[in-house]
Amino acid sequence: MSTAVDLLVKDAGLLVVDGEREIAGGWLAVANGRVTAVGSAGTEPEARTVLSAAGRLVTPGLVNTHHHIYQNLTRSYAPAVNGSLFDWLTTLYPLWAALDEEASYVSAYVGMAELLMGGCTSSSDHLYVHPRPHLVDAEIRAARDIGFRFHATRGSMTRSVEDGGLPPRSVTQTEEEVLADSERLIKAHHDASPGALIRVALAPCSPFSVTKELMTATAELAERYDVRLHTHLAEDRDEDNYCLETYGCRPVEYFEETGWMSDRTWVAHCIYPNDAELRRLAAAGVGVAHCPSSNMLIGGGTARVAEMRELGMPVGIGCDGSASTDHASLWMETRGALLLGRYRGGPGAMTARDALDLATRGSARCLGRADEIGHLRPGACADLVVWDLHEVALAGALTDPVEAWLRCGPARAWTTVVGGRTLVDRGEPVLPGLTDALRTHGTIARRMQQRA
Structure with a gap:
């Protein structure tokens, strides 16, 4: 299995697979843009790329x-x-x-x-x-x-x-x-x-x-x-x-x-x-x-x-x-x-x-896609989020990571993965065209609003 796994997300504080299953300390394996397996700490496969969630909450995208x-x-x-x-x-x-x-x-x-x-x-x-x-x-x-x-x-x-x-x-x-x-x-x-x-x-x-x-x-x-x-x-x-x-x-x-x-x-x-x-x-x-x-x-x-x-x-x-x-x-x-x-x-x-x-x-x-998005069961599209809340915001939130995710905050995506590709890393978009797009966006927005 070691050569078949493209991405391994491990060390989750809690991995939410779907509305029925959660895995404390869980991991998730991805190959060819799909989730291939999930499991508990200590059973992780080898992978080409390993992403540590470092104790954070991991959910479906x-x-x-x-x-x-x-x-x-x-x-x-x-x-x-x-x-x-x-x-x-x-x-x-x-x-x-x-x-x-x-x-x-x-x-x-x-x-x-x-x-x-x-x-x-x-x-x-x-x-x-x-x-x-x-x-x-x-x-x-x-x-x-x-x-x-x-x-x-x-x-x-x-x-x-x-x-x-x-x-x-x-x-x-x-x-x-x-x-x-x-x-x-x-x-x-x-x-x-x-x-x-x-x-x-x-x-x-x-x-x-x-x-x-x-x-x-x-x-x-x-x-x-x-x-x-x-x-x-x-x-x-x-x-x-x-x-x-x-x-x-x-x-x-x-x-x-x-x-x-x-x-x-x-x-x-x-x-x-x-x-x-x-x-x-x-x-x-x-x-x-x-x-x-x-x-x-x-x-x-x-x-x-x-x-x-x-x-x-x-x-x-x-x-x-x-x-x-x-x-x-x-x-x-x-x-x-x-x-x-x-x-x-x-x-x-x-x-x-x-x-x-x-x-x-x-x-x-x-959207008519309940079979392949919105959950992380094996076979799903590998669309997932590793969430980040500042340690100050989480101080004292010890019993339920999902409730803390929405009750505390603000939360942001630390890592966002779509189809197995990382598009947000450490809270920042991994998008080479973003700087130019923002510059052009500002010019067009000003021009549009000046029409009034």
């Missing part, structure tokens, strides 16, 4: 189920930060109209570096403004350059202000343009093979930004190519009013009418379904991306995570943002899920292990 990476170009944009969701959107849409391929690439490169530093090894991204072509291709190019596991969702908007929607015409497209480019992206980039780094999903932005015809046609296209579907749903009370006035029904009913009530679908936020709607979503296998920080910062409600999980729904964690949450730390979002769960349901409603399970196995279910 966290999985981000909802994000808008390009928005890191307008983070904490002062004129937008204290309005409602619709106020926020209408303020920022004109700035985002400047997005081009270079901006999409550098925002993705910087955003993925930030995700890796927060312990995220797989992420979806919802890019729904398309003032210019090939923006999703640029994101995918950044992911490939880094070696990041990436689910690009081809977002879209067709209803501009002139059509009764919110965005300006400059960031919308026709239905024909959206469907043609969606099909092109699937053919060019979607990799359905096991262990794939790049996959594509289809993601009209929301019920109030596209036509019913596009929602229906997108669901049919996803069925034809066997790709997943993603959108925002039941995020805001204004959405209820809009759908009632425009379509004569509530958002979940409209969602069902357009063919989206399927186990290939996961939705962002899902705050305002009523009890009957929630049961229908659960029965269909629809997943939910829970976005704690974004929902709290905008001042709306939050998803009923405990009830959703009791109904068997796939529920994962999403950063959202980067201009509504303004960060891309899955550790912060997981801690937010812990706090919100306990705030809503009491001390027994959410534990640190529950929150970790949301951010790993729950998120993997949302």
Whole structure:
């Protein structure tokens, strides 16, 4: 076995394999990008490369189920930060109209570096403004350059202000343009093979930004190519009013009418379904991306995570943002899920292990990859994190490393491994293009924000 193991991670204070198994002092072996074995101290195989976790917590890599990476170009944009969701959107849409391929690439490169530093090894991204072509291709190019596991969702908007929607015409497209480019992206980039780094999903932005015809046609296209579907749903009370006035029904009913009530679908936020709607979503296998920080910062409600999980729904964690949450730390979002769960349901409603399970196995279910990410059982993709908390922050935390990981803090990724490759080492990204990307990002962000 000694020549077959590419990487050995050993000396973990605690190795979390999945929601059922933890190994004190554990080790993990990797070959060809996959976990080949886990075990207890004293039984380690030889390996080409050995990484000592030095007593730290080791977990599966966290999985981000909802994000808008390009928005890191307008983070904490002062004129937008204290309005409602619709106020926020209408303020920022004109700035985002400047997005081009270079901006999409550098925002993705910087955003993925930030995700890796927060312990995220797989992420979806919802890019729904398309003032210019090939923006999703640029994101995918950044992911490939880094070696990041990436689910690009081809977002879209067709209803501009002139059509009764919110965005300006400059960031919308026709239905024909959206469907043609969606099909092109699937053919060019979607990799359905096991262990794939790049996959594509289809993601009209929301019920109030596209036509019913596009929602229906997108669901049919996803069925034809066997790709997943993603959108925002039941995020805001204004959405209820809009759908009632425009379509004569509530958002979940409209969602069902357009063919989206399927186990290939996961939705962002899902705050305002009523009890009957929630049961229908659960029965269909629809997943939910829970976005704690974004929902709290905008001042709306939050998803009923405990009830959703009791109904068997796939529920994962999403950063959202980067201009509504303004960060891309899955550790912060997981801690937010812990706090919100306990705030809503009491001390027994959410534990640190529950929150970790949301951010790993729950998120993997949302992306349709529960078999190979979100856990570290043999055969899984070798996506893992060695966590670091300063010894001052951990002083006195002696009994439970998982609870300490979220209750103490802040925590950061000491080492992040994707597919067996180390992309964060000693807390710093191992990305040769990051310095140049940050420099270009700063130039583009200043130019974009000066448009106002």
